[in-house]
Amino acid sequence: xxxxxxxxxxxxxxxxxxxxxxxxxxxxxxxxxxxxxxxxxxxxxxxxxxxxxxxxxxxxxxxxxxxxxxxxxxxxxxxxxxxxxxxxxxxxxxxxxxxxxxxxxxxxxxxxxxxxxxxxxxxxxxxxxxxxxxxxxxxxxxxxxxxxxxxxxxxxxxxxxxxxxxxxxxxxxxxxxxxxxxxxxxxxxxxxxxxxxxxxxxxxxxxxxxxxxxxxxxxxxxxxxxxxxxxxxxxxxxxxxxxxxxxxxxxxxxxxxxxxxxxxxxxxxxxxxxxxxxxxxxxxxxxxxxxxxxxxxxxxxxxxxxxxxxxxxxxxxxxxxxxxxxxxxxxxxxxxxxxxxxxxxxxxxxxxxxxxxxxxxxxxxxxxxxxxxxxxxxxxxxxxxxxxxxxxxxxxxxxxxxxxxxx
Ligand SMILES: Nc1ccn([C@@H]2O[C@H](COP(=O)(O)OP(=O)(O)OP(=O)(O)O)[C@@H](O)[C@H]2O)c(=O)n1
Numbered sequence: 001x002x003x004x005x006x007x008x009x010x011x012x013x014x015x016x017x018x019x020x021x022x023x024x025x026x027x028x029x030x031x032x033x034x035x036x037x038x039x040x041x042x043x044x045x046x047x048x049x050x051x052x053x054x055x056x057x058x059x060x061x062x063x064x065x066x067x068x069x070x071x072x073x074x075x076x077x078x079x080x081x082x083x084x085x086x087x088x089x090x091x092x093x094x095x096x097x098x099x100x101x102x103x104x105x106x107x108x109x110x111x112x113x114x115x116x117x118x119x120x121x122x123x124x125x126x127x128x129x130x131x132x133x134x135x136x137x138x139x140x141x142x143x144x145x146x147x148x149x150x151x152x153x154x155x156x157x158x159x160x161x162x163x164x165x166x167x168x169x170x171x172x173x174x175x176x177x178x179x180x181x182x183x184x185x186x187x188x189x190x191x192x193x194x195x196x197x198x199x200x201x202x203x204x205x206x207x208x209x210x211x212x213x214x215x216x217x218x219x220x221x222x223x224x225x226x227x228x229x230x231x232x233x234x235x236x237x238x239x240x241x242x243x244x245x246x247x248x249x250x251x252x253x254x255x256x257x258x259x260x261x262x263x264x265x266x267x268x269x270x271x272x273x274x275x276x277x278x279x280x281x282x283x284x285x286x287x288x289x290x291x292x293x294x295x296x297x298x299x300x301x302x303x304x305x306x307x308x309x310x311x312x313x314x315x316x317x318x319x320x321x322x323x324x325x326x327x328x329x330x331x332x333x334x335x336x337x338x339x340x341x342x343x344x345x346x347x348x349x350x351x352x353x354x355x356x357x358x359x360x361x362x363x364x365x366x367x368x369x370x371x372x373x374x375x376x377x378x379x380x381x382x383x384x385x386x387x388x389x390x391x392x393x394x395x396x397x398x399x400x401x402x403x404x405x406x407x
Contacts (some may be wrong), residue, residue, distance in 0.1 A: 005131045011035070011045050013128075018050060018080050018087070019129045025062055027054040028111060030126035030354070037122050040133070040143055041175070050087045051126065053109045059087050062170065073105055090114035093160060101311040112136050119157055119164045120171065120183075121149045133395075146177045154186030162193035165227060166205040173209045173218025194230040199278040202231060210255045216243050232276040238263025247324045256287045257321045261294065290321060301392075342386050343378050346372055349379065350388045356395075362402045371400055 004357055008016075012031060022029035024314035035048040052059065056076050060066045065079040091105045092113055108114065111126055111134060118124040121139040128312050133140065137151050150157040158165050165187045168179050179187070194202065209218040213366050219239055221227075228234045241262030242255075256274065270291070274284045343349060353368055375391055384390045395401055 004133045004135075006039060006127070006133065008131045009039065009045065010130065012039070013049055014083060014133075015048050015050065015080070015085055016129055017022065018078065018085055018131075019365065022052050022054055022059075023129065025058075027052050027058070028090075030111060030128050032088075032126045033113075033118075033123055036125040036127045036133070037139075037143065037285075039127070039383075040125070044049055048085065050085055050222065051090055051111070051114055052087055053090055053111070054087075055089050055107050059089070062065075091117070093117050107213055116151060117160070118151055118159070119167060121151055122147075122171075122177075124151050133242070142180075146175070147180045148172060148175075148177050148183060149180035150183045150186065154183045158186055158190045158193065162190065163197050163201050163205065165190065165194065165225070166197075166202060166209070166222075169218045169221045169225075169227065170205045170209040171213065172221050173212030173214050175212075175216060176214040179218075179221055184221065184225060187221075187227065191226045192230055194227060198234070199210070199276070203277050203279070207252050207255060210249055211244065211252075213248065215248065219243050233265065233269075233273040235263050235265075238265070245324050249324070250320065252283070253286055253290060254321050254324060256283075257290045258324060260291050261325060262285070294322060342382065343376070346376050348386070349375060349391070350386050351391045352374060355388075356401070359392075359401050360403075367402055371395070 012035075015031070019029040022074050029050060029052040031048050032051040033049045034044045038045050049317060054062070056068075056071050059078070063076075063078040063080070064234065067077040067079075067084075069075050069077045074091045075086050075090075077084050077086050089107045089115060090109060090111060091107050093105050095290055115124040115126060115136055117289075121137045121142045123139070124135075124137045125139040126134040128134065142149050148171050150164075150168075162333075168183060168187060169178060171180055207223065209215065212218055219242060221241055225237065228236070228239055236322045236403075238259050242258060246260060249258075256279070260273075270288070273282065274287060289325070317354055349372065353364065355374060356368060356371060375395070378394065379386045379391075384394045
């Protein structure tokens with residue numbers, strides 16, 4: 001074990017009274033997991049997880065305000081000042097029958113036992129109230145070598161929770177780390193186990209991977225290990241398309257729209273695909289709006305009437321997805337077409353409905369609407385200018401005014 005002290009930042013300092021209370025009562029208590037990893041990497045830490053040798057009922061006994069968030073797995077939430085913390089009892093996870101979460105946990109008093117059941121060495125680090133790092137599995141060394149490596153035997157870790165395979169690709173992307181060789185090989189071997197995992201959990205990891213700063217690294221592992229094969233509807237073409245996008249994704253909407261545009265999915269398969277990923281109805285609706293708008297632009301943008309109708313007031317998201325996919329020049333074309341339109345609505349026509357009524361003794365009716373539409377089209381097509389006499393001349397030539405009624 002390598003011990004090293006680091007300077008605690010504010011999030012950790014705020015939580016010290018919690019550790020102190022546990023320590024004073026004779027229990028061990030540590031910061032664990034992502035917060036310790038991120039602190040060592042010099043990254044911003046927003047929340048901390050605490051692990052302790054105290055059993056859940058002992059934790060509940062010590063703190064006034066507690067909530068049982070996952071007490072059967074050893075987690076109790078406590079309220080301290082304005083903050084809340086999840087405190088989890090050291091545990092081992094014994095029988096995993098379904099490759100998802102432990103179906104029975106055993107509480108233990110040893111930190112090392114607890115760290116041993118964690119997914120990767122870089123996540124199996126603990127830090128005490130003095131800032132001393134407790135590192136039983138060479139996690140610090142792997143942080144330095146920028147490696148994601150399973151704790152102990154990779155097969156066992158992935159059999160315990162198959163989602164960890166996807167987490168490996170997510171961390172590769174977020175941290176710009178490589179995945180250690182034995183760990184990658186185990187993922188290749190067990191990729192199929194992903195079939196046992198709830199789509200909601202898969203979706204969260206997949207999106208986090210694509211929002212990571214090294215999405216291509218994550219995606220390459222995701223493809224090479226065949227993990228993608230066991231996610232519904234994904235195809236290699238779409239995923240490779242995502243690799244070719246140079247810009248980073250800023251949000252989930254951009255990811256899904258880009259994927260739909262790049263994959264070989266047919267239009268009538270989109271909704272089923274999005275539903276199978278368990279996206280919310282609101283997200284599916286947003287994706288469809290942006291997707292349809294983009295299609296409109298890509299395929300009909302030089303059609304003056306379309307540009308006229310839809311205008312260019314399209315969402316910022318659309319702009320960004322188009323940008324991501326490398327279509328800026330098309331946008332320019334839509335914009336210049338839009339800017340050179342002679343009119344932007346029927347109201348701007350130099351001839352009004354009442355002007356036209358003066359030319360005949362017929363009452364207003366469908367014919368009037370149709371005529372205005374014909375004039376609008378001719379002006380948009382630049383067949384005539386938007387000028388009173390030119391328009392009258394044009395409708396007279398074409399005999400578009402209804403004849404006088406017979407008396
Ligand atoms: N399938 C999982 C999920 C989590 N963990 C352990 O639980 C910790 C907390 O998990 P989580 O909050 O999901 O992830 P973090 O590592 O904290 O990363 P982040 O907060 O950036 O998502 C991890 O560090 C890891 O030690 C694990 O061993 N196996």
